[in-house]
Amino acid sequence: MKKPVRVTITGAAGQIGYQLAFRIASGQMLGSDQPIILQLLEIPQALDALKGVVMELDDCAFPGLAGVVATDDVNEAFRDSDYALLVGARPRGPGMERKDLLQANAQIFSVQGKAMNDHASRDIKVLVVGNPANTNALIASSNAPDIDPRNFTAMTRLDHNRAAAQLAAKTGSHVTDIRQLTIWGNHSATQYPDVHHATVKGKAATDLVDQSWLSDDFIPTVQQRGAAIIKARGASSAASAASAAIDHMHDWALGTADGDWVSMGIPADGSYGIEAGIVYSYPVRCKNGDYEIVQDLEVNDFSRERMQATEQELREERAAIEELLA
Ligand SMILES: NC(=O)c1ccc[n+]([C@@H]2O[C@H](COP(=O)([O-])OP(=O)(O)OC[C@H]3O[C@@H](n4cnc5c(N)ncnc54)[C@H](O)[C@@H]3O)[C@@H](O)[C@H]2O)c1
Numbered sequence: 001m002k003k004p005v006r007v008t009i010t011g012a013a014g015q016i017g018y019q020l021a022f023r024i025a026s027g028q029m030l031g032s033d034q035p036i037i038l039q040l041l042e043i044p045q046a047l048d049a050l051k052g053v054v055m056e057l058d059d060c061a062f063p064g065l066a067g068v069v070a071t072d073d074v075n076e077a078f079r080d081s082d083y084a085l086l087v088g089a090r091p092r093g094p095g096m097e098r099k100d101l102l103q104a105n106a107q108i109f110s111v112q113g114k115a116m117n118d119h120a121s122r123d124i125k126v127l128v129v130g131n132p133a134n135t136n137a138l139i140a141s142s143n144a145p146d147i148d149p150r151n152f153t154a155m156t157r158l159d160h161n162r163a164a165a166q167l168a169a170k171t172g173s174h175v176t177d178i179r180q181l182t183i184w185g186n187h188s189a190t191q192y193p194d195v196h197h198a199t200v201k202g203k204a205a206t207d208l209v210d211q212s213w214l215s216d217d218f219i220p221t222v223q224q225r226g227a228a229i230i231k232a233r234g235a236s237s238a239a240s241a242a243s244a245a246i247d248h249m250h251d252w253a254l255g256t257a258d259g260d261w262v263s264m265g266i267p268a269d270g271s272y273g274i275e276a277g278i279v280y281s282y283p284v285r286c287k288n289g290d291y292e293i294v295q296d297l298e299v300n301d302f303s304r305e306r307m308q309a310t311e312q313e314l315r316e317e318r319a320a321i322e323e324l325l326a
């Protein structure tokens with residue numbers, strides 16, 4: 001029997017948290033042979049709701065659930081934590097951009113970065129979901145100087161999965177037929193969903209769709225999908241966001257499929273001309289609990305322009321919260 005690992009979920013009584021806790025406890029993130037201790041963080045006003053979540057976790061009788069901590073103490077929530085899903089933050093409403101949440105949410109991530117620095121495992125793998133996710137990941141990391149910045153990632157897997165679904169629908173294929181899509185940059189309306197290296201059943205995607213569909217339909221649809229869900233549901237995406245978070249952590253811990261890659265927001269390192277100092281989404285391959293950027297992809301002028309526009313937005317977000325970077 002494997003030793004249990006500790007998984008922290010912040011905002012565990014919220015929409016996304018309510019999905020995540022159960023899916024992680026059932027083994028969907030790290031495998032059914034990996035026992036889990038859940039460490040659930042909420043604000044004091046949501047502790048009653050969190051108590052209800054814990055009661056339901058008990059009632060599921062999950063074989064792999066080795067313990068549950070439910071708390072409003074940030075230090076307790078991150079004690080010895082091996083994996084953290086930072087979800088707890090305000091979601092946007094209709095008419096807002098995700099970066100409008102920066103001032104409301106940024107403080108949360110500096111406090112949690114410090115708590116991880118003081119209490120978490122040195123190898124903790126952190127996924128930031130709370131928006132604006134890329135810049136919140138940067139804030140958390142810079143407040144945790146004793147933990148490798150590479151361990152702080154932001155979620156663009158939902159965008160990646162959305163892009164796969166759109167391309168599959170357009171080409172009359174299934175998402176499992178699609179490989180090597182990339183989301184570059186920010187989890188925002190400037191993100192660049194790129195099909196130039198993607199294949200559908202082994203054929204180049206660019207041979208199957210025309211440029212005007214890419215420019216006028218595919219790219220804006222993926223960029224605006226979060227807003228479209230808010231308009232339709234009256235609340236931001238939750239089940240699909242939780243599903244993408246599980247996919248992100250699963251692949252990071254257990255590896256990406258052969259012949260494919262995924263998109264993750266990670267510290268920029270100069271690859272593809274994106275200089276350090278921001279958390280930028282790249283194509284990555286994961287193996288043995290680590291990831292590496294897929295290098296040497298050809299980037300044409302169309303792509304370069306869009307990769308730089310989303311980089312520029314991230315540099316502006318960074319400038320807006322500079323005082324929270326330790
Ligand atoms: N990156 C992505 O792809 C993506 C996708 C969907 C949603 N999101 C973002 O995820 C975040 C959460 O969305 P949601 O729909 O679950 O929202 P929600 O309002 O339903 O839940 C958020 C929860 O976080 C809790 N919370 C607030 N501050 C906290 C703190 N300091 N510590 C611990 N818990 C705290 C709240 O009490 C609430 O229960 C939002 O910022 C949303 O925009 C990101």
Ligand SMILES: O=C(O)C[C@H](O)C(=O)O
Binds near residue numbers: 225226237
């Ligand atoms: O769009 C939002 O604000 C929520 C989330 O980031 C999403 O992409 O669905």
